[in-house]
Amino acid sequence: MAIRSVSAALGAMGVVASCLFSGPGRAAEPIKVGEINSYSTLPAFTLPYRNGWQMALEEINAAGGINGRPVEVISRDDNGKPGDAVTVANELLSRENVSLLMGTFFSHIGLAVSDVAKQRKVLFVAAEPLTDAMTMEQGHRYTFRLRPPTRPQVAVLVEEAAKLPAKRWATVAPNYEYGQSSVAVFKAMLSARRPDIQWVDEQWPAQGKIDAGATVQALARAQPEAIFNVTFGPDLIKLIREGNTRGLFEGKAVVSMLTGEPEYLDPLGAETVPGWIITGYPAAQIDTPEHKAFLKAYQAKYGELPKLGSIVGYSTMKSVAAILAKAGSTDTEKLVAAAAGVKVATPFGEITYRPEDHQSTLGLFVGKTAVKDGKGVMVDWTYKRGEDYLPGLAEVKARRPAD
Amino acid sequence: MITFSVRGLRKSYGGVPAVREMDLDLRPGEILALIGPNGAGKSTCFNMMTGQVVPDAGSIRLFGRELIGLKPRQIWRLGVGRTFQITATFASLTVLENLQLALISHHHRIRALLARAGSLYRDEALALLRLVGMEPQADRPCSILAYGDLKRVELALALTNDPKLLLMDEPTAGMAPRERIELMRLVARIVGERNICMLFTEHDMDVVFAHATSIMVLNRGRLVTRGSPGEVRDNAEVQAIYLGSGAVYDADAVKGVA
Amino acid sequence: MEFLFSQFLTGLASASSLFLVASGLSIIFGVSRIVNFAHGSLYMLGAYIAYSLVEHSGLGGGNFWIALPVAALGVALLGLLLEVTLLRKIYHAPELLQLLATFGVVLVVQDAVLMIWGPEDLLGPRAPGLAGAVRLFHQAIPQYDLFLISLGPVVLALLWLLFHRTHWGTLVRAATHDRDMVAALGVNQASLFTGVFTLGALLAGLGGALQLPRGAVSHAMDLQIIVEVFVVVVIGGLGNVFGAFLAAIIIGELNAFGILVFPQMTLVLTFLAMAVILVVRPWGLRGKPQSLAHGAAVAGGRVLRRLPPAAGKAFLLVAVLLLALPWLGSGYALNVATEMAIYALFAASLHLLSGIGGMVSFGHAAYFGLGSYGAALAAKSLGLPMELALLAGPLTGALGALVYGWFCVRLSGVYLSMLTLAFAQITYAVAFQWSSLTGGDNGILGVWPSHWASGPVAFYYLTLVVCGGSILILRHIVFSPFGYTLRACRDSEIRADAIGIDARHHRWLAFILCGFFAGLAGGLFAFFKGSVFPDSASIGTSVDGLVMVLLGGIQTLTGPVVGAVIYTALRIFVSTYTDYWRAVIGVVIILLVVAFPQGIVAWTADRFQAWRAIRPAVKTKEKAA
Known part of the structure; x- marks a missing residue:
C-alpha cells in the first residue's frame, strides 16, 4: 500500500526512474531527503551540524530504516545565498525527487526555502533559523522548525535579567534582523517586568565588522550597570578582549545571547568573563540518560565533544524520521498531517512539534559563565523547556496567517 | 569677407604670459602658418581657438560669432575642423567607422538607438577617405595604422563637418618627408577648391614656406611679424630667432611649388 | 572631553591597522595598475600564519614579537610566488584581467585556510608586554593600541625613506607617475613589479599578523577588510601612500565617532564618506588625475565585428536548441x-x-x-x-x-x-x-x-x-x-x-x-x-557580474553571455558535488585567465579567424598536389 502511494507521488518520471534503477529490489528503495545548509559560508556551525545528522542517519538505517525502507540524505551547500538555496531546493525536488527538505542556518535562507516549500507544496523541516517570522507572520502549512526562535531565547534571559538589581541597561547587537528583534523583544519584556529600568545606550556594530575599541568605549561612557549582548563569533571575541583590557565588564552584569554554545564559548578560552548570564549548551555536564547515550555515541564516532550544531543536526534528522514513520508514506499531505503534533526523542528529551505554529518544543539551557583550567565553561545551568516560553495560542492566532 | 578674426587674445599661466595681445584675420582661401620656437605660445594660441583653453582676455570670432566660452564640441558644430598634434582617433573603430561616426555626429544622429551605424553615410565617408588616400585601409582598425596614415585619417575627420575653417596642430609631425609634401599639397588643394581657410602650426620650415599664403611668427607669446613667406624670410628678427635653431629652408623649393 | 580624547586614540589605532594594509594595496596599484582583490587574502594569511607560529612554534613567552616579522616575511614570500607564477604571465592582458586572476586567488585561499586551519575561530594570546591598559586622563587605553598608533607613522616614514632615498624607490615613484616612461628608460619592469608586489604583500601580512592580539582569526577576515581598504586607497588617491595614511585616519575616526552619533549607520558610514569625498574630489585627497586612456585600455584597440555568416548559423543552432530545451532537458x-x-x-x-x-x-x-x-x-x-x-x-x-x-x-x-x-x-x-x-x-x-x-x-x-x-x-x-x-x-x-x-x-x-x-x-x-x-x-552579486564579463572576454559581445553561462554552471554544479567548490572554481578561473588572457570568446574568435586565413591556402595546396 505504502509503495503504491510512493509511486503515485513520484509521478510518471519517478516511476520510470525507479524501474530503471531499483529493479526487483523495490521494497528497499530508499526514502530521499533533501538537505540544505551553509557549509562553505559558516563551517564552524554547520560541520558539527553535519556530523549530527549523519550520526542520526546511521542510527536510523542501522535500525532498519523507516517502514523497511532506508533513508538517504542528499546534501547541498547553499553558498550562503538565498538565491542559491532556492536553486538547490529546486534541484533536489526536480532532479533528485526528494520527498521533503530539511536544514538551513541563516534566517533569510530559511525563509527563502520555506517559501519554495509553500509554493511547491512540500514539507520543510527547518533546523536553525532563529527568526520569529518563520513560524509566525511567514508561517504556513508546509514548514516546521526545530530550534527555539529568538523570542523564547530572549524570554529565558529576561527572567534572569529581571532578578538583577541593575537599573541602567545598555545593549549591543549586530545590525540585522536577529540583533534588532532580540534587542526589541528584550527591551519590551524587561521593561514590562521592571518599569524602573532605564535604557542608556544601544550599539549596532555591523555583523563581522565591529570596531570593538570604539564600541566598548561608547558603552562605557553611558555608565550602564548591566549590558545585554547579542553579538557572537569573531565580533564577540573582539568585544570581550577590548572590554577586558579597558575594564568595561568590571562590576557590570552582562546578559548574553548564545554565548554558552560551544561554537562561541570554546574560542574565548581564558578571555571568558565569569558571571555572565548566557544561553548555551554545556555538552560535557548534562547527565540525562538520553544525552549521555548521545554524548557517548558522538564521542566514539568523532572523538570530540558535540557542539550545539551537532544536537540540532541530530535532532532534525530524528524529527524527519519520526514524521516519516508516523506518516507511513512520503505523500506531502500525509507528512504534513503527521508532522503536526509529532513527538520526537532528542538528546534534550522528548519534544513535540506544536500543531498551532509548527514550532518544536526543543528547549535551551541558561546558566552562567566561568573559567576552568583556562577555558570558558557554563555553570549553574538549568534546562528550560520550549513549551514554557513559546508564544501562547492567542498570539499565534493573531500573528500567524491561517492556512 | 573675413571668416575668422582674433583680437587682443591673452593668456598667462600663474603670472607667466604664454600669449600676449594676439590679433589675426583669416579670409577664404588663406593658409596661415603659426610658427615660432618651442614655448613661443603656438599651442596655447591653438588651444584657445579650439576651445580647450579659456583665454584671459580677447575675442575669437567665426563669421562674427564669439567662440570664447564655447566648448570644443560646440565650436566644431559651427564649422571648425581640427586635427591634433598627437593624433587622436578611435583606436578600436575601423578607419571607416571613425569617419562614419563623425558624419553621424555632424548630422545630429548620435543618439539613435535603432539605426545601424555601419550603413550610415558610408559613401560620404569613403569619399573622404578616397580624398586623403586612405580608402584601401578603410576596414583596418585605427589601433594598427602607421602614424602617417593616422594623420591622414585625422585630416579626413577634420573635413566631416564641412568646415569653413581648418585648424591643424603640426599636421605633418612624425611623417616621412615625402608624405609631408603630399599631405600639405592635398590640404592646399582642399582649401583652394572649397574656398575655406586654414590655420596651422608647424616645425618643418619647408612645409611652412612651401604652402602657407601668410606666416605669423611668435616668440615668447609675442607676435614678431606677419607677412608673406618672402617677407618673413627676409625679416631680420625672424632670422635672429631661428639662428642656431638648426631650422633651414630652401628658397628654391618654395619657388618650385609656387 | 577625556572620553572624546580616548575615542580619538581608538580611532587612530584602527587607522594604523587600516593604513598598513592599504599602503601595500596603493603601492601595488600605483605601479602595476593591478586591482589586487587578493590583498585581503594576504592579510588573512598573515594572521593565520602568525597564529600558528605563536601557538605551535614552542618558542614560548614573547614569541609573538618573533612571529610578527616572520609571518609578514612569509606572506611577502607568498606574494612573490603569486606575482612570478601568475600575475607576470598576464601583464599584457587587458587591464582588468588581473582583477579576475586575483579573484581566483581569493577563492583558493579561502578554502586553503579552511583545510589547513579548520572551521573554528582562533584566538591567539595578547601581545606579551603590552597586554594591559594604561590610564590616560582617567580612561583606560590599551597599551597595544598605543603601540599600533605609533607604528602607523613609523611605517609611513620608512616608506617615505624607501621611496625618496633609494634608487629603487625613485624608480617606483617614477613608475607610479608614468609607467611607459620608466619602461622607455630601459628599467626592467618585471623585476620592479615583482618587488613592489612583494612589498605590498609584506605590508598586508604585517597588518594581518598585528590583528592577532586584537581578536579572533577567522575565515571572513579577507572579505571584511578588502572593501574597507579599497575605500581607504581610493579616498587617499591611488598610488599615494601619504593619502592612504590620511584616508585611514578619516575612516578610523569616522567609525569611532560615527557610532556615537549614528549607531544605526554602521553599515554605510564609510561608503557615504567615500561617495561624498569622490564627488567633491574626483581623484581622492592626494591623487593626481589619471590619464584618460583608462577606458581605452578596456578595449585594447580591438574592433567589434558583426558575426560572420558561419557564426550566424551557429547562433541559429543555439537558438533552436534553447527553444527545444524543454523537450531535451x-x-x-x-x-x-x-x-x-x-x-x-x-x-x-x-x-x-x-x-x-x-x-x-x-x-x-x-x-x-x-x-x-x-x-x-x-x-x-x-x-x-x-x-x-x-x-x-x-x-x-x-x-x-x-x-x-x-x-x-x-x-x-x-x-x-x-x-x-x-x-x-x-x-x-x-x-x-x-x-x-x-x-x-x-x-x-x-x-x-x-x-x-x-x-x-x-x-x-x-x-x-x-x-x-x-x-x-x-x-x-x-x-x-x-x-x-x-x-x-x-x-x-x-x-x-x-x-x-x-x-x-x-x-x-x-x-x-x-x-x-x-x-x-x-x-x-x-x-x-x-x-x-x-x-x-x-558586493558579491556585483563581483559575480564582473567575473562573468571578464571570463568571457570584455572585448567581445558574446563574451559576457558565454561567461555568464560558464560561471553560473560552474557555481551550481561544482557546489553540488563538493564543499570546496570555491577552491575548484578559483583554480578554474586562474587556469582560464592564463590560457585565455583575452577572454574565452575573443580567444576562440581569433583562432577561428586564423584557421580561416590558413584554410584556403591549404585547399589550394591540396589541389595543386
Missing part, C-alpha cells in the same frame, strides 16, 4: 537555464557599460537589486500582477542609474568604479535597514509568477524571450550610432569632443540604459526565486 535543466539567461542579461548590461562604455562598474548589483525590489514591491505592496510588476523592475533600475550615474560620469577610471561600489553599498544598506518597506534582511517573500508562467517550462520561455530579446537589443545598440558614440568616448574623449560629442552626457545615458536592463534581469530574478533579499544588491 529535465525541469531542473530548465531551472538552471533560466538562471543562466537572467545572469547573461545582467552580464550583458554590465558589459555595455564597462566594455563598450569604458566605465567599469564595481557596483552593478545596485541596479539588479533595485530591479528585484522594484518588481517585488510592485507585486506585493501594490498588488500588481506579474506582467506589470515586471515592468517596475527595469524602471526602478533605470531610475537608480539616473541618479547614481549623474555623479559617476563625472569621474573616471578606478575612482568611477569605486563610486559605483559606494552607491551599490548604499543601496544595499537601504534594502537592509528600511525594514518597514523591504523587510530588512528577511526580505520579501512570496513573489511568485502569475499562474500561466508558474511552471518551469512557461517561466523558462518567458525568461528566454525577455532576456534573449534584451541581449539582442543590447547587441544592436552596440552597432547603433549611440553604440559607436559610446565606444568613441571610451577610446578618445578628446577626439569625441572634437567631433561634437558630449561624452559625459552620453555616458550618463548609457548608465540609465544599463540600469534599465540590469533592473529587468533583477525583476525576473525576483519572480524566478520567489523572494528578494538584500544580497541581490550586495
Whole structure:
C-alpha cells in the first residue's frame, strides 16, 4: 500500500526512474531527503551540524530504516545565498525527487526555502533559523522548525535579567534582523517586568565588522550597570578582549545571547568573563540518560565533544524520521498531517512539534559563565523547556496567517 | 569677407604670459602658418581657438560669432575642423567607422538607438577617405595604422563637418618627408577648391614656406611679424630667432611649388 | 572631553591597522595598475600564519614579537610566488584581467585556510608586554593600541625613506607617475613589479599578523577588510601612500565617532564618506588625475565585428536548441537555464557599460537589486500582477542609474568604479535597514509568477524571450550610432569632443540604459526565486557580474553571455558535488585567465579567424598536389 502511494507521488518520471534503477529490489528503495545548509559560508556551525545528522542517519538505517525502507540524505551547500538555496531546493525536488527538505542556518535562507516549500507544496523541516517570522507572520502549512526562535531565547534571559538589581541597561547587537528583534523583544519584556529600568545606550556594530575599541568605549561612557549582548563569533571575541583590557565588564552584569554554545564559548578560552548570564549548551555536564547515550555515541564516532550544531543536526534528522514513520508514506499531505503534533526523542528529551505554529518544543539551557583550567565553561545551568516560553495560542492566532 | 578674426587674445599661466595681445584675420582661401620656437605660445594660441583653453582676455570670432566660452564640441558644430598634434582617433573603430561616426555626429544622429551605424553615410565617408588616400585601409582598425596614415585619417575627420575653417596642430609631425609634401599639397588643394581657410602650426620650415599664403611668427607669446613667406624670410628678427635653431629652408623649393 | 580624547586614540589605532594594509594595496596599484582583490587574502594569511607560529612554534613567552616579522616575511614570500607564477604571465592582458586572476586567488585561499586551519575561530594570546591598559586622563587605553598608533607613522616614514632615498624607490615613484616612461628608460619592469608586489604583500601580512592580539582569526577576515581598504586607497588617491595614511585616519575616526552619533549607520558610514569625498574630489585627497586612456585600455584597440555568416548559423543552432530545451532537458535543466539567461542579461548590461562604455562598474548589483525590489514591491505592496510588476523592475533600475550615474560620469577610471561600489553599498544598506518597506534582511517573500508562467517550462520561455530579446537589443545598440558614440568616448574623449560629442552626457545615458536592463534581469530574478533579499544588491552579486564579463572576454559581445553561462554552471554544479567548490572554481578561473588572457570568446574568435586565413591556402595546396 505504502509503495503504491510512493509511486503515485513520484509521478510518471519517478516511476520510470525507479524501474530503471531499483529493479526487483523495490521494497528497499530508499526514502530521499533533501538537505540544505551553509557549509562553505559558516563551517564552524554547520560541520558539527553535519556530523549530527549523519550520526542520526546511521542510527536510523542501522535500525532498519523507516517502514523497511532506508533513508538517504542528499546534501547541498547553499553558498550562503538565498538565491542559491532556492536553486538547490529546486534541484533536489526536480532532479533528485526528494520527498521533503530539511536544514538551513541563516534566517533569510530559511525563509527563502520555506517559501519554495509553500509554493511547491512540500514539507520543510527547518533546523536553525532563529527568526520569529518563520513560524509566525511567514508561517504556513508546509514548514516546521526545530530550534527555539529568538523570542523564547530572549524570554529565558529576561527572567534572569529581571532578578538583577541593575537599573541602567545598555545593549549591543549586530545590525540585522536577529540583533534588532532580540534587542526589541528584550527591551519590551524587561521593561514590562521592571518599569524602573532605564535604557542608556544601544550599539549596532555591523555583523563581522565591529570596531570593538570604539564600541566598548561608547558603552562605557553611558555608565550602564548591566549590558545585554547579542553579538557572537569573531565580533564577540573582539568585544570581550577590548572590554577586558579597558575594564568595561568590571562590576557590570552582562546578559548574553548564545554565548554558552560551544561554537562561541570554546574560542574565548581564558578571555571568558565569569558571571555572565548566557544561553548555551554545556555538552560535557548534562547527565540525562538520553544525552549521555548521545554524548557517548558522538564521542566514539568523532572523538570530540558535540557542539550545539551537532544536537540540532541530530535532532532534525530524528524529527524527519519520526514524521516519516508516523506518516507511513512520503505523500506531502500525509507528512504534513503527521508532522503536526509529532513527538520526537532528542538528546534534550522528548519534544513535540506544536500543531498551532509548527514550532518544536526543543528547549535551551541558561546558566552562567566561568573559567576552568583556562577555558570558558557554563555553570549553574538549568534546562528550560520550549513549551514554557513559546508564544501562547492567542498570539499565534493573531500573528500567524491561517492556512 | 573675413571668416575668422582674433583680437587682443591673452593668456598667462600663474603670472607667466604664454600669449600676449594676439590679433589675426583669416579670409577664404588663406593658409596661415603659426610658427615660432618651442614655448613661443603656438599651442596655447591653438588651444584657445579650439576651445580647450579659456583665454584671459580677447575675442575669437567665426563669421562674427564669439567662440570664447564655447566648448570644443560646440565650436566644431559651427564649422571648425581640427586635427591634433598627437593624433587622436578611435583606436578600436575601423578607419571607416571613425569617419562614419563623425558624419553621424555632424548630422545630429548620435543618439539613435535603432539605426545601424555601419550603413550610415558610408559613401560620404569613403569619399573622404578616397580624398586623403586612405580608402584601401578603410576596414583596418585605427589601433594598427602607421602614424602617417593616422594623420591622414585625422585630416579626413577634420573635413566631416564641412568646415569653413581648418585648424591643424603640426599636421605633418612624425611623417616621412615625402608624405609631408603630399599631405600639405592635398590640404592646399582642399582649401583652394572649397574656398575655406586654414590655420596651422608647424616645425618643418619647408612645409611652412612651401604652402602657407601668410606666416605669423611668435616668440615668447609675442607676435614678431606677419607677412608673406618672402617677407618673413627676409625679416631680420625672424632670422635672429631661428639662428642656431638648426631650422633651414630652401628658397628654391618654395619657388618650385609656387 | 577625556572620553572624546580616548575615542580619538581608538580611532587612530584602527587607522594604523587600516593604513598598513592599504599602503601595500596603493603601492601595488600605483605601479602595476593591478586591482589586487587578493590583498585581503594576504592579510588573512598573515594572521593565520602568525597564529600558528605563536601557538605551535614552542618558542614560548614573547614569541609573538618573533612571529610578527616572520609571518609578514612569509606572506611577502607568498606574494612573490603569486606575482612570478601568475600575475607576470598576464601583464599584457587587458587591464582588468588581473582583477579576475586575483579573484581566483581569493577563492583558493579561502578554502586553503579552511583545510589547513579548520572551521573554528582562533584566538591567539595578547601581545606579551603590552597586554594591559594604561590610564590616560582617567580612561583606560590599551597599551597595544598605543603601540599600533605609533607604528602607523613609523611605517609611513620608512616608506617615505624607501621611496625618496633609494634608487629603487625613485624608480617606483617614477613608475607610479608614468609607467611607459620608466619602461622607455630601459628599467626592467618585471623585476620592479615583482618587488613592489612583494612589498605590498609584506605590508598586508604585517597588518594581518598585528590583528592577532586584537581578536579572533577567522575565515571572513579577507572579505571584511578588502572593501574597507579599497575605500581607504581610493579616498587617499591611488598610488599615494601619504593619502592612504590620511584616508585611514578619516575612516578610523569616522567609525569611532560615527557610532556615537549614528549607531544605526554602521553599515554605510564609510561608503557615504567615500561617495561624498569622490564627488567633491574626483581623484581622492592626494591623487593626481589619471590619464584618460583608462577606458581605452578596456578595449585594447580591438574592433567589434558583426558575426560572420558561419557564426550566424551557429547562433541559429543555439537558438533552436534553447527553444527545444524543454523537450531535451529535465525541469531542473530548465531551472538552471533560466538562471543562466537572467545572469547573461545582467552580464550583458554590465558589459555595455564597462566594455563598450569604458566605465567599469564595481557596483552593478545596485541596479539588479533595485530591479528585484522594484518588481517585488510592485507585486506585493501594490498588488500588481506579474506582467506589470515586471515592468517596475527595469524602471526602478533605470531610475537608480539616473541618479547614481549623474555623479559617476563625472569621474573616471578606478575612482568611477569605486563610486559605483559606494552607491551599490548604499543601496544595499537601504534594502537592509528600511525594514518597514523591504523587510530588512528577511526580505520579501512570496513573489511568485502569475499562474500561466508558474511552471518551469512557461517561466523558462518567458525568461528566454525577455532576456534573449534584451541581449539582442543590447547587441544592436552596440552597432547603433549611440553604440559607436559610446565606444568613441571610451577610446578618445578628446577626439569625441572634437567631433561634437558630449561624452559625459552620453555616458550618463548609457548608465540609465544599463540600469534599465540590469533592473529587468533583477525583476525576473525576483519572480524566478520567489523572494528578494538584500544580497541581490550586495558586493558579491556585483563581483559575480564582473567575473562573468571578464571570463568571457570584455572585448567581445558574446563574451559576457558565454561567461555568464560558464560561471553560473560552474557555481551550481561544482557546489553540488563538493564543499570546496570555491577552491575548484578559483583554480578554474586562474587556469582560464592564463590560457585565455583575452577572454574565452575573443580567444576562440581569433583562432577561428586564423584557421580561416590558413584554410584556403591549404585547399589550394591540396589541389595543386
